[in-house]
Amino acid sequence: MGKIKYAKIASLKTASDLHKYLQKIHVSLPFDAKLKAGPDSPLNQPFQHAGKNIGNRFCVLPLEGWDCRPDGRPGELTKRRWKRFGLSGAKLIWGGEACAVSDDARGHPQQLIINETTVEEIAQLLHLLMSTHQQHFECSEDLFVGLQLSHAGRFCYPDGKHIKPHLVYHHPILDRRCGLRGYPTLRDDQVEKIIDDFIKAAHLAQQAGFDFVDIKHCHGYLGHEFLSAVLRPGKFGGSFQNRTRFLREIVLGIQKNVPRLEIGVRLSLFDFLPFGRGQNGIGRPEKISGEYPFAFGGDAAGLGIDLTETIRLLDLLENLNIHLICTSAGSPYYNHHIQRPAFYPPWDGYLPPEDPLKSVARLINITAELKKKRPHMIFIGAGYSYLQQWLPHVAQHVIGHGMADFVGLARAILPYPEIVADILHGKSLDKKRLCRTIGHCVTAARHQLPSGCYPLDPFYKSRPEYAKLRRIITSGK
Incomplete structure (x- = not known):
C-alpha cells in the first residue's frame, strides 16, 4: 500500500496545533481547550431515563471478541472483556457485544448466542460487569446496561467454513463481492420467524437482568439491510412503511410480551457506496451507472447525505416510545472509513480516502444536527476513539453544548478501559495505552x-x- 499524508493525532501537541490543522483541512470539529473534572465536568453529569439515574455521560459501545464457545456460551476472554467494561467507569453499557438471536444468525462461530441454554451464563456476565463496577466505584445502581440483539443477515457465517447468508434483497455490488448471486432471498414467512427469534431473545435478556435491548439496525446486518430494501417485493420491502415493518413488528412484539424492558436502536444514520482499494491502496467507491438506491440516509449518488428517511425513522421510533439511539454509519465490511475512522487500515481494508478527522467530524456533526432537530431523542455518539489525547476535549464540548447525550467508546476501551475514569477524575491520560487505530x-x-x-x-x-x-x-x- 502507499503512504498517506494526513497528520497523526499524536503529532498535534497543543490546542493551537489541532485548531490550525482542522482549519488547514477545512474540517469543523469543535473542542474545549481546557478540561473540567469532577462535578463541574459536563461528562460527569447524570442523565435521567426510564426511572434510572444514569451516572455519567460515557457509554461503552458493543465490543465483540470472537472468543465465545462454539455453542454460543461466553468464554474466559469474553468474561475478561465484560469485567473491563465494568472497570471503565462508564455508566451506560450499550449491548456489551452483538448477541445472536439464533444459531444461524451468527456472523462467526465464536459469537455470543442467547437461548435457553446460554442465558444463565449471560446473566453471570452481567453480574461480573456490575460487581466489578461496584468494587471499583462503590455504586452500581446508576448503571444502565443493555444487550445488543443481532442477526448478521447477508454476513452470516455460523460455522466459520461456509457463508450461509440471509439476504433481504440482491445487492448488485455486495452479492458480487461475497459470491452470493445464486442465493435466494428470505421469504416473508422466514422473516416472521426471525422476528419471533428477536422477541424471544428480548424475553431472555430481561430474564438475565438487562435494563434494555438494542434491536440492531446498523453496519449492513439484517435490520439495517431492511431499511434499504427498496427493490424487495412484498410487505417487507419497497415503501418506507414496508421497509420498517421488520423493526416495528419486533418492537411491538417485545412491548406486548416483555412490557417492562426498555428498547434502543443502534442505527447507521447514513450510508455510502461500497468502497475498495484503489490506486496505492487508497479507498475509492465502486463505479455505478445511474442512481444508487441502497444508501439509507445517503443521497442518490451514494457519496452524500440525505437524512430525510433517517429523521422519518426517528419519528417512527418516538411514536413507538423508543428514545435511545446509538449512532453509527455505513458498514465495516464495505465502507469502514465512515464508520470506524482510522489512520491504519485493517488487513482486508483500504487506506483512508479522506483525513480520518473528517470522518470523525461527519459522525459528530450529523449526530448534533439530528439532536437539534429531535431534541427529545437520546443520542449516543460514536467515532471518538480516533481522537486519542483530544478525545476528552471534543467529548466535553459535545456534551456541554448539547450535541449529543452520551459519548460512546469502543476501540479505546480495549487497551485502556480506565480511560473513562481517568477523564472524569481529571487525570492525565496514559498515552502508552491510547488506541492508535x-x-x-x-x-x-x-x-x-x-x-x-x-x-x-x-x-x-x-x-x-x-x-x-x-x-x-x-x-x-
Missing part, C-alpha cells in the same frame, strides 16, 4: 482469532495468537 483487533477477527488490542494490551501481546497475527500481517495473507 492500528487495526490489529479487526485483522485478528477477520482470521477467526480472538479480537483484542495485541500491540498495547500486555495480556494479548503475550498470547500465542499474536505471533500468528504478526505472520498474517507480514505475509499479507
Whole structure:
C-alpha cells in the first residue's frame, strides 16, 4: 500500500496545533481547550431515563471478541472483556457485544448466542460487569446496561467454513463481492420467524437482568439491510412503511410480551457506496451507472447525505416510545472509513480516502444536527476513539453544548478501559495505552482469532495468537 499524508493525532501537541490543522483541512470539529473534572465536568453529569439515574455521560459501545464457545456460551476472554467494561467507569453499557438471536444468525462461530441454554451464563456476565463496577466505584445502581440483539443477515457465517447468508434483497455490488448471486432471498414467512427469534431473545435478556435491548439496525446486518430494501417485493420491502415493518413488528412484539424492558436502536444514520482499494491502496467507491438506491440516509449518488428517511425513522421510533439511539454509519465490511475512522487500515481494508478527522467530524456533526432537530431523542455518539489525547476535549464540548447525550467508546476501551475514569477524575491520560487505530483487533477477527488490542494490551501481546497475527500481517495473507 502507499503512504498517506494526513497528520497523526499524536503529532498535534497543543490546542493551537489541532485548531490550525482542522482549519488547514477545512474540517469543523469543535473542542474545549481546557478540561473540567469532577462535578463541574459536563461528562460527569447524570442523565435521567426510564426511572434510572444514569451516572455519567460515557457509554461503552458493543465490543465483540470472537472468543465465545462454539455453542454460543461466553468464554474466559469474553468474561475478561465484560469485567473491563465494568472497570471503565462508564455508566451506560450499550449491548456489551452483538448477541445472536439464533444459531444461524451468527456472523462467526465464536459469537455470543442467547437461548435457553446460554442465558444463565449471560446473566453471570452481567453480574461480573456490575460487581466489578461496584468494587471499583462503590455504586452500581446508576448503571444502565443493555444487550445488543443481532442477526448478521447477508454476513452470516455460523460455522466459520461456509457463508450461509440471509439476504433481504440482491445487492448488485455486495452479492458480487461475497459470491452470493445464486442465493435466494428470505421469504416473508422466514422473516416472521426471525422476528419471533428477536422477541424471544428480548424475553431472555430481561430474564438475565438487562435494563434494555438494542434491536440492531446498523453496519449492513439484517435490520439495517431492511431499511434499504427498496427493490424487495412484498410487505417487507419497497415503501418506507414496508421497509420498517421488520423493526416495528419486533418492537411491538417485545412491548406486548416483555412490557417492562426498555428498547434502543443502534442505527447507521447514513450510508455510502461500497468502497475498495484503489490506486496505492487508497479507498475509492465502486463505479455505478445511474442512481444508487441502497444508501439509507445517503443521497442518490451514494457519496452524500440525505437524512430525510433517517429523521422519518426517528419519528417512527418516538411514536413507538423508543428514545435511545446509538449512532453509527455505513458498514465495516464495505465502507469502514465512515464508520470506524482510522489512520491504519485493517488487513482486508483500504487506506483512508479522506483525513480520518473528517470522518470523525461527519459522525459528530450529523449526530448534533439530528439532536437539534429531535431534541427529545437520546443520542449516543460514536467515532471518538480516533481522537486519542483530544478525545476528552471534543467529548466535553459535545456534551456541554448539547450535541449529543452520551459519548460512546469502543476501540479505546480495549487497551485502556480506565480511560473513562481517568477523564472524569481529571487525570492525565496514559498515552502508552491510547488506541492508535492500528487495526490489529479487526485483522485478528477477520482470521477467526480472538479480537483484542495485541500491540498495547500486555495480556494479548503475550498470547500465542499474536505471533500468528504478526505472520498474517507480514505475509499479507
